[in-house]
Amino acid sequence: MSALSRIITTLFFVVTTFLFLYLYEGDILYVVQNKLSEGKTHYDDTIGAVLITVVMYLIHLFTLAVTGLRSKGFGLTFFPPILLLSALLLLRPEAKVGTAYIAVTVFLTIMFFLGLWYCSQMSRIPTKDSERFKFMKSLWGDLSIVIISMVLLWGLTDASDVYHHRARSERLILAGEADRVVGVGRRTKATDKSLTSLRIYSMAVSRQLGDSLFSIPIDIGGDEVLPIGDDVRFLLLSRDSLLRTLGVDPRLGHDVASRLRYALRRDSTRMVAADLLLSSLLIDGKKDAFASELTKYYEINDSLPRIYKEITNSIKQNEKD
Numbered sequence: 001m002s003a004l005s006r007i008i009t010t011l012f013f014v015v016t017t018f019l020f021l022y023l024y025e026g027d028i029l030y031v032v033q034n035k036l037s038e039g040k041t042h043y044d045d046t047i048g049a050v051l052i053t054v055v056m057y058l059i060h061l062f063t064l065a066v067t068g069l070r071s072k073g074f075g076l077t078f079f080p081p082i083l084l085l086s087a088l089l090l091l092r093p094e095a096k097v098g099t100a101y102i103a104v105t106v107f108l109t110i111m112f113f114l115g116l117w118y119c120s121q122m123s124r125i126p127t128k129d130s131e132r133f134k135f136m137k138s139l140w141g142d143l144s145i146v147i148i149s150m151v152l153l154w155g156l157t158d159a160s161d162v163y164h165h166r167a168r169s170e171r172l173i174l175a176g177e178a179d180r181v182v183g184v185g186r187r188t189k190a191t192d193k194s195l196t197s198l199r200i201y202s203m204a205v206s207r208q209l210g211d212s213l214f215s216i217p218i219d220i221g222g223d224e225v226l227p228i229g230d231d232v233r234f235l236l237l238s239r240d241s242l243l244r245t246l247g248v249d250p251r252l253g254h255d256v257a258s259r260l261r262y263a264l265r266r267d268s269t270r271m272v273a274a275d276l277l278l279s280s281l282l283i284d285g286k287k288d289a290f291a292s293e294l295t296k297y298y299e300i301n302d303s304l305p306r307i308y309k310e311i312t313n314s315i316k317q318n319e320k321d
Contacts, residue, residue, distance in 0.1 A: 005139040006074050010060075013078050013146055017056055017085070020154065022049035025089065027167035028159055031235045032091045052088075056081035073119030075142030079112045079149050086153040093235055094163070101156040108149060115145075162190050169198040170236040179206035182215065191217040193224065193231040200225050200279065201242055209275040210305020213282065222280035223256055247273060256280045271297065282311065291315050 021029065026045035029052075033043040059081040064070070069077055083105065090097060159167075165185035172180050181202035185195070199216050203209045227234075227242050234242075243249075247263030256277055263273035274297040281290040290311060298304055300312060 005142060006070070008139060009075060009078075009142040009146060010057075012143060013060070014053060014057055016146075016150065017081075018049050018053045020150075021052055022046065025158075027164060027171055028089060028092055030171055031093065031167050032088065034236055035093055036091065052085070056085060059084060067116055069116070069119055071138070073115055073142075074138070075145030076112055076115045076119070078146045079108065082146070082149045082153055083108070086157040089154070089157045089159075092159065092163075094233070095157075095159070098156070101153075104152050104156060108152065160190075161185065161188055162192050162195055165191075166195050166198060167235055169195065169202065170234065173198070173202060174236060178202040179208065181206075182208055182212050186215070189217050191219055193220055193229065194233050196220050197224070197227045197229075197232045198234075200276075201227055201246070204272050204276050204279075205245060207271070207275070209279050210308050213279050213307055218283055220283070222282075222284035222286070225256060225276050225280045225283065226259060228259075246276070274298075278308070282307070287311060287315055 022045055026043070026048070029048055030043040030045075033041060033048075060077050063077040063080050064074075067073075067077060086101075086105075089095075090101075162185075165188075168184050169181045172178065172184070179202070181199055184199075185191075196216065196219055200209070200213075203212055224232075226246070226248055227239055228248075232239075246260075247266055247269035248259050249262060260273040260277055263269040264277070274293075278290055278293055278297075281287075281293065294300070294308060294312065298308065302309070304312065
């Protein structure tokens with residue numbers, strides 16, 4: 001039955017590792033590979049999850065061969081690959097190795113070596129327990145070691161939800177799917193200026209600003225709708241390439257209208273720039289200025305984007321009252 005316990009524990013480790021990588025860490029590992037290869041290679045979610053899982057399993061086999069823990073303490077052989085995977089996740093840009101991670105790593109490493117010593121001592125002592133009791137004791141002991149190591153190490157090294165959303169958004173923009181960015185992290189209110197900037201950029205180039213601007217958390221002022229500020233950082237994208245796409249010259253003044261001056265004159269960028277200008281006015285609550293600028297770029301009729309139409313109707317209603 002000890003063999004069955006080892007098989008179950010191994011399957012749990014392999015399946016959990018693959019699902020964790022494939023379903024949750026794909027965007028983070030894409031960023032890590034982009035950083036390590038300096039943009040020359042790109043991470044594939046499926047191939048990457050399979051390869052990393054195989055490598056983690058091989059590290060487990062190596063640890064097993066070195067320690068010989070085939071009965072007592074078998075779960076300890078999964079600690080090294082779990083620790084190495086947590087270190088891999090910390091290679092992402094902006095990652096910070098906190099004191100909690102260091103403390104947990106040191107503690108678990110000490111427990112790992114103490115466990116090796118304890119198991120080597122206990123293996124010399126014969127037991128009279130039934131086979132069924134040995135199986136359950138071994139299985140739950142091994143699974144507990146694996147689960148606790150995963151939760152503590154992977155939990156402490158995992159990126160925040162906002163970081164995940166930023167990585168996902170930038171991947172979509174690189175793939176030419178900017179129209180899907182507005183749906184990334186839509187159920188959470190957590191954001192930062194980098195994520196907000198990515199969302200506004202994506203909605204602008206996919207012509208969704210007039211319909212979806214206020215469907216996202218807004219934590220910026222109207223003068224920050226362009227991806228220019230020092231607080232705006234990118235994991236994969238180039239700031240210059242985004243500005244070129246928008247037709248923006250950041251050297252032209254300090255306000256949105258000045259920076260969009262040339263973009264508003266070119267047919268290829270005129271409406272994208274107009275939506276950015278109108279959005280900046282709405283964010284700052286400048287409804288009168290918005291109404292004045294709106295007529296320069298849109299016919300005031302039922303075909304107006306949803307938000308523009310609602311604001312226009314609100315202004316008209318206030319004028320009547």
